[in-house]
Amino acid sequence: MTESKDVLQEARIWVGKQSGKPARARDPVNVPMIRRWCEAMGLTDPVYVDRQAAQAAGYRDIIAPAAMMEVWTMSAYDPRGRQPEDSIPVIDLFDDHGYIGVVATDLQQEYMRPLVVGDVITCTIIVDDVSDEKRTALGIGHFVTLRHEFTDQDDQIVGQMMFRILKFKPNLKQDEAASITEAAGAKPDRTPAHPRPGITHDHAHYWKGIAERKLLIQQCSGCGRLRHPPGPACPVCHALEWEAKEASGRGKLHSFVVVHQPKVPGFSYPLPVLLVELEEGVRMVANAIDVDRDALTIGADLMLDFLEVEPGYLLPGFRLAKVD
Known part of the structure; x- marks a missing residue:
């Protein structure tokens, strides 16, 4: 428990601070990506693909669907996983102390204005909160809330996203059983259990x-x-x-x-x-x-x-x- 308190104290040093370097979009907001998104999502509003329709609606050019806000600043795919330049230190801290499990719990986005073709977006991540230790069905862990602030080429904020995740040590019961087995001189099975769905009346x-x-x-x-x-x-x-x-x-x-x-x-x-x-x-x-x-x-x-x-x-x- 002492180790857990130490990790929490170290993690909470980040609250209110920027975690990781700002991520600048590799490409400006552009029509090809908007078109692909609309095709995938079934969006048919012409303001997303037709300049005249967008201008008739009061925009200077084609706009991007609001939910694409996060897409523009996503890091490049790398089969090796997240690279050091894209790391989020508070998340790395929990990883280093055995909280290797992660699950997203909720996400909220707020949009200040539509993104227009040509905008260049930058995302800055700020640690908003780190919870006390929680015991969940997945294992013991901490909820980490990250505030993503999105700004344009003029450093004007265009939106923000509150993203909460649970960083946890998987399979608490299994780990306890493994410790007992280990104490008895046998080799424990530490293979992580497969996640199970939360079953409700609807399904x-x-x-x-x-x-x-x-x-x-x-x-x-x-x-x-x-x-x-x-x-x-x-x-x-x-x-x-x-x-x-x-x-x-x-x-x-x-x-x-x-x-x-x-x-x-x-x-x-x-x-x-x-x-x-x-x-x-x-x-x-x-x-x-x-x-x-x-x-x-x-x-x-x-x-x-x-x-x-x-x-x-x-x-x-x-x-x-x-x-x-």
Whole structure:
């Protein structure tokens, strides 16, 4: 506990201070990136892609969707992970003391003005708060709140973001059990446990189905629309009544990413994450099972399977469908 207090005191020295150097956007706000974002998000407002429409709406040029504010100053991808020049010292401090787990808990953004094509954005991170020690289902840790301030080429603030994360020591119970095992002279198993979902009333049926090796999709009793992930109401007709329909398990690879960083305890990396378009017409994010990165191609036929990541704990995943 003394060590934890020392770490907390050291971390709180950063409160109110800039943590890390400001990140200046590598490129000005530009139309190609805006267009790609709008295509991905389904945004169709012409002020995002058409200069005349933007000027008719009172802007001097095309504007970027507000939620893109953070995108412009993101660091370049590096398979080695975060590099020293991009480090956030208060986060590194917790890493160095064994708080290697991280999970985002909430994010709030405030926009002072729309970003216009040609703006050059800089982000400065200030440590807003470090909480007392908390005991969570993930392990003991501290909530760290970071305030991101975004300024333009004239050093005028254009927005800010409050980002809170939990830095934790994974698997407290497992570590305690390992200590007991170690004291008895045996070699403990310190393999991190796989994170588990927080199950609520809205999707308990889904996880019950997974435990029974069934993939259940919600179907609105009002309009018949299928929806996934599960939710309390139909996004089209707003009906609250629904039924569970078992999916066939057949689908196609709509898109995918291969995650290298950050490395969350309990996963193996590089980590392929699939976006699967099911035969029924809905999409879901799922694991890849026994599929090499080089074998993933958009449009590939996939088949549902279930992966037992821990005894009694199943997750849905997809394999490449066998070709007859």
